[in-house]
Amino acid sequence: MSSHSSVSFTERRRLGGWLPRKEPELAAFRKDLAAKARRRAGQAPRVSVVEELATLIGNDPVLRMDLTRAINDAVTAGYELGYSTxxxxxxxxxxxxxxxxxxxxxxxxxxxLNAVLDxxxxxxxGYALFRDPALNAQLKRVLxxxxxxxxxxxSRTHLNTSSPDGWFSPEAQKQLGMSQFICDPDAPYWGFASWNSFFTRQFRPGERPxxxxxxxxxxxxxCEASPYNIQHDVKLHDQFWIKSQPYSLQEMFTTSQHALAKQFVGGSVYQAFLSAFNYHxxxxxxxxxxxxxxxxxxSYYSNAESEGVDPGGLNDSQGYTTAIAARAVxxxxxxxxRIGLVGCIFVGMADVSSCVIxxxxxxxxAKGDELGYFQYGGSTYCLVFQPAVVQSFMPHPPFDDAKPPLHVNACVAKAR
Structure with a gap:
């Protein structure tokens, strides 16, 4: 691993703007975060679920070994983590x-947290570490x-108009377009009761017909999401961990839903990713x-080994996550x-894994009715169709990550 250096990866593919593309910006964030954490550490006891996480790792020799090695390997490779233990x-x-x-x-x-564990x-x-069931169960409690x-x-600290950090500042407005959403600029925090209330903001009537x-x-x-992949003739079981990350229906729906998964064999999957700035x-x-x-x-921070040492922080593992990440179905x-069953799989990855059905x-x-939402974001979602249902998808590959997302409630496909 020592042959790799963070200098080699100055810019990375980052879908949806959840993390910066440039590694030096992430390194600076981690160092600043670590300094603040050190100052706080001596002033207050740890939150109980975090202390339980420390105890779990400390009492499990395999977890402790794997995490120590993962940290040491990253530091040895030249990445600035902000921590070494x-x-x-x-x-x-x-x-x-x-x-x-x-x-x-x-x-x-x-x-x-994704930035810290990147x-x-x-x-x-790290690959084995972040697939461990006990660790993921405790990470769920932490999240x-x-x-x-x-x-x-x-949580409303930055729900204000102050530059450069405020979410209602002029700079932020260029990205968010808050005039599309239900809010009250004259009210404290623009009428939002919390960060999650802001993040799950709703469109004004008529904005997304x-x-x-x-x-x-x-x-x-x-969802308000950018096309990522389309695959036809999907199989019940497939090698979702390999480079191409084919969709594996049994894993997507889970083994307890075998009869359900079988009904989609030979069908189509449409996958799209959500942006940090958009509707959730x-x-x-x-x-x-x-x-x-x-x-x-x-899982919450598990990558596919097939993507190598620079996997884009879960971005290039999007297909893999449909089989292993926390999700709502x-x-x-x-x-x-003639259309039959339509599967909707909403995948929460990393820090953004709270799915509310x-x-x-x-x-x-009715078509267009609300089904649920991601609290604090969301990462990717799939629509799964039975065989011979879809005549054509409106988005066509190759897909351009930089293009605006396909609007929620806009036509994504036409049935035969």
Whole structure:
């Protein structure tokens, strides 16, 4: 690993703007975060879930070995982490439990814990480490506590018009376009009760009309998201961990849903990724009856080894995450029997893994109705279709990451 250096990776592919592309900006953020964490460490006890994380790692020799190696390998390779020991890392995690993301025109960092773990998680020992079930269960509890902070009033630190950090500053407005969303610029914090309230903001009526609401053959985008991949003739089982990351239906829906997954064999998958700046609610791509709606506990910082030492911080592992990451699955039995079942898989990755399902089994939804949302962001989602249903997808590869996202409720595909 020592042959690699952070100098070699000055700019990385970063889908959706969740982290900066330039490594020096991330290194500077990590060092600043570490300094603040050191100052806090002696002033207050750790949050209990973070202390439990430290205890889990400290009492498990394999976890402790793998994390120590991952940190050491990253440091030896020349990456500036801001920490060199497990204890220093735990102090940073503890500091992040009361961290509210700030706006930055130059180097926005929406996923601070992802930034902190960016290199250890793609070192050789990091791959196994971040797939460990016990570690992921505790990380879920840690992220739930942070999500709780972000859902409370103390998270509104940067919901103001002050430059350069305020989310309502002139610089931020160029990115966010808050006039499209329900808010009140004359109210404190523009009427948002918390960071998550701001992040899950809703469009004003009429901003995202549903394409051809009475035409069942027109299938609409479930999220405000940029096309990432389209795959046809998907298999029940496939090698989702290899370079091409083919979709593996059994893993996407989970082994407990074998009969459901089999109904999509030979069908099509459309995948798109969400931007840090955009809308984070999910809408029904078709009208029909909700027949399945469930959460899947998964991993949070696991990469595919096939992407190598520079995986883009989960970005190039998007297909892989549909099989292993925390996610919400909603299946709609379309009103048009020729379309049949449509699977909607909303994948939370890294720091943005809180999936809230609103539409439950037995409910009927019209095309464009809200299904749920990602608290604090969201990363990627898939629409899964049965065989011989889709005539054509509106977006066509090759896809350009820099293009604006496909609007939610806009036509994404047409059925036969």
């Amino acid at each position: 497990i204890d220093e890392l735990i102090d940073i995690v503890d500091y992040l439990m009361t961290y509210a993301p700030r706006f930055s025109e130059a180097s926005l960092i929406h996923c601070p 290199w250890p998680m793609c070192m050789p020992s 739930d506590v942070w999500c709780g902070f972000l859902s409370g009033p103390h 549903v394409a051809e609401p009475d035409d069942n053959k027109v299938i609409v985008s479930a 609610r999910w809408h029904a791509p078709v009208g029909g009856k909700i027949v399945k709606a469930y959460h899947v506990d998964g 909603i299946v709609i039995d379309c009103d048009d029997p 609103e539409a439950l089994p037995g409910q009927r939804v």
